Amino acid sequence: MITTNLDNLASEIAEVANEFSKEIDLTLNAAFNGDKMSVEVVFADKTYNYSYDLKYENELERKRYVKRYVKLSAYKTLCDHYGEKMPWGALTGIRPTKLAYQQGENWRDFFINDMLVSADKTELVGKILDAQKPYMVKAGGVNDLFVSIPFCPTRCAYCSFLSCEIGREKHVNEYIAALINEIEAAKRLGLNYRSIYVGGGTPVSIETPLLKTVLDALSDIKTQEFTVEAGRPDCITEEKLKLLKDHGVTRVCVNPQTFSDKTLSVIGRKHSVKDVIEKYELTKSFGFTVNMDLIAGLPEETFEDFKYSIDKAIELYPENVTVHTLCLKKGSKLKESVERLSAGEVDKMVDYAHAALFSAGYVPYYLYRQKYMAGNLENTGYERNDTACIYNIDIMEEIGSIVACGANGVSKRVFGDENRIERLAAPKDILTYLNKINLIISDKNELFA
Ligand code: SF4
Known part of the structure; x- marks a missing residue:
């Protein structure tokens, strides 16, 4: 207490x-x-x-x-x-890199001497600030559009997101209709969008005709980057990938989380490593920039298991790899049943990922922390050959105003000159979202007026 x-x-x-x-x-x-x-x-x-x-x-x-x-x-x-000692010392916030920007040129001093952050984590932040230079703009100088499709084929054991098993959800059609209303309203705001990010859930878990209606609504927005978090290989099909390509999508996430079949089964995934590799290759054949997510600290995984996953990802050579550390929040099935791995073990995994990715030509370009993370570490996105995801930088450094559409979306208007942000959160529950859709749209119109 x-x-x-x-x-x-x-x-x-x-x-x-x-x-x-x-x-x-x-x-x-x-x-x-x-x-x-x-x-x-x-x-x-x-x-x-x-x-x-x-x-x-x-x-x-x-x-x-x-x-x-x-x-x-x-x-x-x-x-x-x-x-x-903790790797991030007395820093507990989600955005260490944003804090570094706020501190100005003496940020290293502040990290190491004032907040007792380790030299390694300070170095990591330094590399990220370097990688972000080409993308940085004045806070509030850009806008990004987020679209939430909160459905998945099944629920992963560690999941704490708003995500409904699509087979059990009765209101998918109504949800997509309301979402399209919101997207149309977002277009009428008259903003330029630097990026579009369709996230979830697993956005490609919805049926092809529904996915097409969402993409049709988005495809006339001119933007530098258009990401769809395809996510799980069990939902990726050639037909859906072609649809994404035809609608101007530039980036797709194919997320293995691990390259161990045993772990996939433990975390409740209904696909194999072979499926991941096949769907990754299929996705690459369409010419998308691909991100792969991996998680350090998954249940029953050893350092060797995680090392194998990192090495395998590097062998496949996607443009981006994001290394998460397991975060068990309330709402996840694993929360009660899994012992947290020792900080040292997860630290070793994350250190290995950093060294291996760095020597394979990847650089870290964004990071964020969450509560309840294994080893009190961080999630870090790596890219190679200047393929950073702009949306990730805009949202993490809070330089982009986010117009969010869909349940659980959080719109944010960044007032850079006044150093403040106004937020508007949509309801998490699908039925509440559907009932309040008109109010949600009018509140958002007001926020971005
Ligand atoms: S794919 Fe992601 S959002 Fe869907 S259940 Fe698994 S962890 Fe949750």
């Missing part, structure tokens, strides 16, 4: 504590004297004291420093007690 006199920061302290994957009973109290801040942490019958100088120009900045020092105090205490 976390006890603190800074009630609004209790969840921030809990996030730091969560990184240590233990039940933690900690009391943290802060006191202020002018621009001095002192923090007392009581943990495991020991008292720790810290003091900081608060340098700020306005109230917002002051709050930011207070939050940072509170997290740092909790982190230092837990490191001292457990004799363990």
